[in-house]
Amino acid sequence: MTENYTALYEEHKKLGASFTDFGGWQMPLKYGSELAEHHAVRNSAGIFDLSHMGEVWVAGPDAAAFLDYALAGKISAMAVGKAKYSLICNEDGGIIDDLIVYRRGDEKFLVVPNAGNAKVVADALVQRAANFDVAVEDASAETSLIAVQGPKAEEILLRLVPAAQHGLVTGLKYYAAVEVSFLVSGASRDLLLARTGYTGEDGFEIFVENDGAAALWQSIVAIADEGELTPSGLASRDSLRLEAGMPLYGNELSLEGDPFAAGLGPVVALSKEGDFVGKAALAAKKEAGAGSSTGRKLVGLKGLGRRAGRGHYPVLKDGNVVGEVTSGQPSPTLGYPVAMAYVDVAYAEPGTALDIDLRGKAEPFEVVALPFYKRSK
Template structure:
């Protein structure tokens, strides 16, 4: 299989990036060191190429009603120039992908999908559009996505982009709230800027036409250097999102997992209604309503390591007194780690794991089978890190 190259591929090569396959794309894993890039985002700013993410345009008179039917959230109630985190679920309630939806204009929405799931999301939306007056179009190939994340992000953005009332929808950058978006100018080009991100820091995600992607990347690098900005790869992005307690599809979320299993039942809007006041029968509604009203069989928790060895995805969670079986594995298994790593910000291992409900309370002492050794962990609240903590 040949991976798709980012429109910024040559820029990454010139910067000495170590490249890796991710979601069918060849993307930068790191440029210098994982820890240095992680800390730059926490202390100053990082520049990310996210062009592997899928972009799907939804337009037409029924756009809002269609998204209410297709997704678990109430998107018709989303105000213009605002964004919302939501999910696309199968009829049985399993998560096909988690998404961000921007309401970009009258009867216009923009759906951002994970790279590995972009095709699945497009097919599902096209199928679910039957009977609605909407156009569903994959616009990924014509755009790049660049993110600036970190406490200096807004200052850097102002060095490169300019405000223009004709494309901003009347909102100034000073007034741009978290999970909102505006149009801005990069020279003569218009870019869509969302105050969104996947790091737990303030920051922006910028959708730009391909012709302007390389000049914008270079301009942000140059403008950001005095502020401490560095290019950052997928490794830092993963450790940052883990500290912020954010799920990653294929780890915390998959087709066997409902939003309720992942502790995100709040994004499922079972009470959404159509214009005539009737309940919206969105895909997965019956299964999700049944799941809401049933006792959980597993709970997603945060684990703080009290030792030094980190847990990794797929490792077994066991009681602290677990003993090795004849096969060498510790047991009994009471859960499974979905994501885990040392925390550069906090200085100790952190992990996300699904565990049995009776062991999910804060303060519960557990262990993780790390290559046959019971490493101590304790259940702690999520997120592990919140902006301003360090």
């Protein structure tokens, strides 16, 4: 597999990061203690390099109608400035990727797919655009993405924004985005700021061209007080998103799965006018009771002991396999093991006692509502 390096790779090396391959990218797994990075995001703030994510621009008179056809959500209903979580499915209703769509104008949208799926999604959008008056531009290779997440994220970023624009930041709602001027290396730079994230905390994601990424990263780190902002890697990002009950493509979501079993039924707008890719298959799955009366359903599992379940471990009821773990580890915030798993719908009710087969030993868990962790607002 080809190794890709983000524009911030040298910054991570300077900070002593341990690297791992993720979706074909060399990404920082952690800089020191992944536990310390996790707690920093929960209690203060962390800064992440998300430049492995994709950025695909869709523009033109038919942009909204096109995305209604290409994606499962009703994108045309979005207001300019808002963001929406959505899915791109194949004709069989399988999930190609989960993604976020930002509406940047009446006829202009930004689609942000996951790292390993960026090219697949961009190619699928180009293919689906054949009968629409739109232009699809994959800007992933030229775009970096930096996230600042945690209760002090807003406070830190405001120090780089002119006072006249503070209201744009403080007034920015969750799942919305705005152009803001940032002071980067002594110069003002207009950047797209989104109040989105993958940690369960308040936070922001900033889109910047590659040539300005290192300077922006350095400016954010420099403006923070000592101990206020911690560079954070993929390991803490994974434990944070798991506590927040957020699915990860390749774990909870896949081509073989379906949105209803994953608890993402509300994301699928079966009632929107016209056809969309996968509509017939998804309607049939819903009619058949997928995730409600048939098949398996994604649930949260709380460990009653100290040992954690991991991905692909079997879930048991009275010794019989009734499911499979998709993600699991000890929760740093809550102090007990947590896992997400697909289990037979008969055993999906909160309070149901189940076991995870930990290499031959049945460890007790209990079904709980997701998310495991919800920040106090």
